[in-house]
Amino acid sequence: MKARLIEPNNGPNIQKEKAIVKEMIEFYCRRKHHQDQLCNECQELKTYALLRLSFCRFGEDKTACSNCKVHCYKPKYREKMKAVMRYSGPWMMLYHPVYSVKHLLNK
Template sequence: MRIIEREQRTAEQMIRIYCRYKEGNKELCPTCQQLLHYAHNRLEHCTFGEQKKTCRNCPIHCYKPEMKKRMREVMRYAGPRMIFFHPITTIKHFIHK
């Protein structure tokens, strides 16, 4: 699996956890769908391509301030819970980090 695809899958898993357990939605709400689409688009057009590191360690911050704030909120909530919902993804993320 390509690095970009793995990062997209990780972002989607985190957004789904946030939307379901923090916001109480069974399906992605329009706001979370918009964030997911934005995240996938940013990753697909990443300047570093397959040599990219995690976004946290990237020298170029390509998210608009509002989207960056929303993604940070999602990651703060979903990040610690990822080990319970997606343990393999979490381990791979920390190895890649």
């Protein structure tokens, strides 16, 4: 039996999702951890989140992760990402309104 290689999703919708996630994590770290650069914990979360997006089984048809029936994040990262989203989400409307509206429409 041959091993099947899985190609990463790099389409425009995934790239937008990645940009939003990066912004939210970076904003969270700047505000909560008072860092100019990402701390190790936030860098680890960002790397993990981008990897999960790259290999999302729904690809370009994915919805917002909060609406997904498949929980692909490990519980540790899911809790961290929830904290990031709770904190950064409302601020995104002020600092990145276009990203925010697109994300809300994706729900």
